[in-house]
Amino acid sequence: MLSKLRLLRPPVSSGTRLISAWECKNYSDKKNSSEKNHRRKTTPPLIEVIKPVKINYSKRTKKNYEPVNISKREIQTKYNEPLTLCPLVSKTESCNNSNPPKSSHSPETLNPVSETNNEWQNGSNNKPYFKNMSLIGGAVILAGSLYGIWNSDILKLKKDDSSIKEIKKAKKSRKLIQIPALSQSIPDNVQYLLIGGGTASFAAFRAIKSADPTARVLVISAEGYLPHMRPPLSKELWYGDDSEMAKSLNFHQWNGTTRSLFYEPDPFYTPIEELASAKNGGISLARGWKVESINVSEKKVKLNDGKEISYDKCLIATGSVPKTLKLYNDASQDVKDKFSVFRSIADFEDLMEELNHVKSIAIIGGGFLGSELAASLANKGKKNGVKIYQIFKENGNMGKVLPKYLSQWTTEKVRDEGVEVVTNTEVENCSLDNNGEKVNLVLNNGKNISVDHVIMAVGAKPNTELAADAGLEVDPNLDGYLVNAELQARTNLYVAGDCACFYDNQFGRRRVEHHDHAVISGRLAGENMAGAAKQYKHQPMFWSDIGPSVGYEAIGIVDSSLNTVGVFAKGNPKDTSLSTNKTDENTTINDTDTPAELESKNIFENNYNKGVVFYLKNDVVVGIVLWNLFNRMSIARQVLKSDRCYKDLNEVAKLFNIHGDSS
Numbered sequence: 318m319l320s321k322l323r324l325l326r327p328p329v330s331s332g333t334r335l336i337s338a339w340e341c342k343n344y345s346d347k348k349n350s351s352e353k354n355h356r357r358k359t360t361p362p363l364i365e366v367i368k369p370v371k372i373n374y375s376k377r378t379k380k381n382y383e384p385v386n387i388s389k390r391e392i393q394t395k396y397n398e399p400l401t402l403c404p405l406v407s408k409t410e411s412c413n414n415s416n417p418p419k420s421s422h423s424p425e426t427l428n429p430v431s432e433t434n435n436e437w438q439n440g441s442n443n444k445p446y447f448k449n450m451s452l453i454g455g456a457v458i459l460a461g462s463l464y465g466i467w468n469s470d471i472l473k474l475k476k477d478d479s480s481i482k483e484i485k486k487a488k489k490s491r492k493l494i495q496i497p498a499l500s501q502s503i504p505d506n507v508q509y510l511l512i513g514g515g516t517a518s519f520a521a522f523r524a525i526k527s528a529d530p531t532a533r534v535l536v537i538s539a540e541g542y543l544p545h546m547r548p549p550l551s552k553e554l555w556y557g558d559d560s561e562m563a564k565s566l567n568f569h570q571w572n573g574t575t576r577s578l579f580y581e582p583d584p585f586y587t588p589i590e591e592l593a594s595a596k597n598g599g600i601s602l603a604r605g606w607k608v609e610s611i612n613v614s615e616k617k618v619k620l621n622d623g624k625e626i627s628y629d630k631c632l633i634a635t636g637s638v639p640k641t642l643k644l645y646n647d648a649s650q651d652v653k654d655k656f657s658v659f660r661s662i663a664d665f666e667d668l669m670e671e672l673n674h675v676k677s678i679a680i681i682g683g684g685f686l687g688s689e690l691a692a693s694l695a696n697k698g699k700k701n702g703v704k705i706y707q708i709f710k711e712n713g714n715m716g717k718v719l720p721k722y723l724s725q726w727t728t729e730k731v732r733d734e735g736v737e738v739v740t741n742t743e744v745e746n747c748s749l750d751n752n753g754e755k756v757n758l759v760l761n762n763g764k765n766i767s768v769d770h771v772i773m774a775v776g777a778k779p780n781t782e783l784a785a786d787a788g789l790e791v792d793p794n795l796d797g798y799l800v801n802a803e804l805q806a807r808t809n810l811y812v813a814g815d816c817a818c819f820y821d822n823q824f825g826r827r828r829v830e831h832h833d834h835a836v837i838s839g840r841l842a843g844e845n846m847a848g849a850a851k852q853y854k855h856q857p858m859f860w861s862d863i864g865p866s867v868g869y870e871a872i873g874i875v876d877s878s879l880n881t882v883g884v885f886a887k888g889n890p891k892d893t894s895l896s897t898n899k900t901d902e903n904t905t906i907n908d909t910d911t912p913a914e915l916e917s918k919n920i921f922e923n924n925y926n927k928g929v930v931f932y933l934k935n936d937v938v939v940g941i942v943l944w945n946l947f948n949r950m951s952i953a954r955q956v957l958k959s960d961r962c963y964k965d966l967n968e969v970a971k972l973f974n975i976h977g978d979s980s
């Protein structure tokens with residue numbers, strides 16, 4: 318069971334929410350799904366499953382992965398800006414380049430040849446015929462030799478290098494798709510304005526439309542893509558043999574059905590020119606457009622081209638941006654070219670492409686993203702012999718979240734996937750090797766690692782760049798826009814998702830960077846924008862899948878610096894007899910266990926395959942991790958809600974029926 322990667326585990330819902338038609342549809346899809354994929358069959362997801370959409374790509378839009386299931390005429394009008402996503406330069410193209418790089422054809426070396434040519438061409442001199450003939454002969458021989466050398470192995474390498482450089486250039490010159498092309502088409506005033514085209518924004522416009530069916534909603538997204546989810550970018554999209562499917566941003570989810578990364582296909586959105594006049598309102602999207610500033614008192618935003626839009630209600634859902642390392646920030650451009658971050662569809666596409674050209678990648682960071690990517694890239698890179706390193710300062714993968722023993726166990730699983738995991742280590746410096754081909758990472762353990770590419774997965778920072786100008790407060794400790802329990806920063810101005818620092822009734826001020834929180838907070842903000850005045854009460858959960866054998870869900874405060882008690886099913890859950898064995902034979906692990914005690918509990922004998930970990934503050938359970946144990950989130954939620962000291966957590970663990978079917 319564990320060998321099957323869970324494919325986009327849908328977040329668990331609160332009991333009281335409205336289940337809309339699309340959710341019911343998806344729910345019944347799941348009920349009909351095959352037995353072998355029946356994980357979580359009773360939990361309707363919050364996010365719509367889009368029926369496998371047939372997505373075709375026009376040549377011009379292919380690299381942008383823009384669905385073009387619209388007519389050609391529409392493409393011409395919608396894509397009336399030249400799409401300059403450079404095609405990858407092939408070897409032949411780079412050989413035939415009429416503007417060869419300056420370094421290999423400097424004016425100094427060309428000059429003498431041109432002089433000779435001039436003499437030959439204008440025939441104004443009286444040089445003997447044989448001299449001309451010998452020049453021709455010499456030129457032919459030279460050309461022949463050059464051709465030979467060009468095709469020899471010596472230069473083949475160089476040619477490949479130049480095409481890699483061209484790929485890099487192409488990636489850099491990736492031009493953002495802007496639809497509509499001109500801001501005149503965007504309405505001057507709207508009822509609901511949502512800043513951001515991510516998950517929180519998507520959940521908000523769904524909620525607004527449910528509460529106010531004729532609402533006019535305008536979404537402004539800085540990304541050139543339709544609103545989409547991010548979790549499959551580091552997981553599902555890397556698995557499976559169908560690379561075309563990954564390129565079209567479709568993936569198999571846990572129940573075997575195919576799903577698109579995009580929440581809705583293009584035709585779902587009301588053409589922006591029609592939003593103001595549409596009889597039943599609608600949701601329009603301006604993508605590739607950025608809100609530069611908000612004037613809170615005048616209820617107006619300004620776009621990057623200066624266009625102003627006034628609103629009745631506005632949501633800020635600008636998400637987060639990846640952090641980078643100081644050693645990267647201080648590096649020269651040549652070195653920087655070897656580094657990347659990972660958050661967006663464009664990052665995914667670039668990395669997919671990179672995998673075809675490199676032999677080694679180092680991922681810096683041991684958290685969710687670094688660990689998921691390490692396992693996914695090791696799996697994908699196996700065929701091409703790409704070596705994956707993962708370097709981080711903690712003791713083991715997910716060391717800031719998981720108790721030490723579990724984090725170390727996870728690290729062994731990541732190693733089993735073929736990743737060379739380097740723990741307790743920091744990268745101190747970086748430089749290019751003599752050929753400028755590899756980047757040399759200098760580690761604080763005295764060793765060096767030389768790789769073709771480096772990915773920084775060192776956390777994210779909430780995107781609060783609109784705060785200062787708008788006079789909005791940012792939390793000095795947790796970062797993120799400060800909002801109250803109704804997710805309000807000011808009257809008529811709301812914040813949701815990664816960038817919101819909200820008031821949680823149970824645990825106080827928090828900021829959460831997870832999918833479920835983006836859904837829940839986005840939906841609540843949407844409801845409140847439509848007049849509900851509800852308070853944030855739902856505890857967000859999150860999940861992660863690290864390769865095929867580690868998958869977990871968590872809720873509440875899960876911080877490895879807290880005391881924990883873990884209860885794990887004894888033995889190997891692959892042994893089917895266990896699923897019928899209800900004898901509660903568990904191993905309980907406390908943080909205080911010494912290495913000898915852990916040894917006696919047989920920690921390296923697969924005892925952590927399945928279980929539950931309780932996180933305690935003053936003996937009260939404040940967080941729970943369900944380890945390879947699914948469909949138990951509602952129980953975890955109840956335990957958390959009870960907010961009390963439990964004398965024997967082994968007894969509480971029984972509620973989770975660890976030995977039962979975890980599907």
Ligand SMILES: Cc1cc2nc3c(=O)[nH]c(=O)nc-3n(C[C@H](O)[C@H](O)[C@H](O)COP(=O)(O)OP(=O)(O)OC[C@H]3O[C@@H](n4cnc5c(N)ncnc54)[C@H](O)[C@@H]3O)c2cc1C
Pocket residue numbers: 512513514515516517518537538539540546547548549550551606607608609634635636637659660661686780813814815816829830831832833835858859860861862
């Ligand atoms: C690779 C990856 C994998 C993940 N996997 C998981 C997982 O397994 N489980 C989990 O719980 N969470 C996961 N997460 C986290 C989760 O995806 C985020 O918490 C979630 O996307 C946050 O949603 P959001 O709407 O707040 O922000 P985002 O999804 O980041 O959306 C923000 C949007 O705002 C736009 N924007 C920003 N500034 C402006 C502006 N000035 N004007 C206009 N638009 C603007 C951005 O372009 C973007 O479209 C993952 C994240 C990543 C990157």
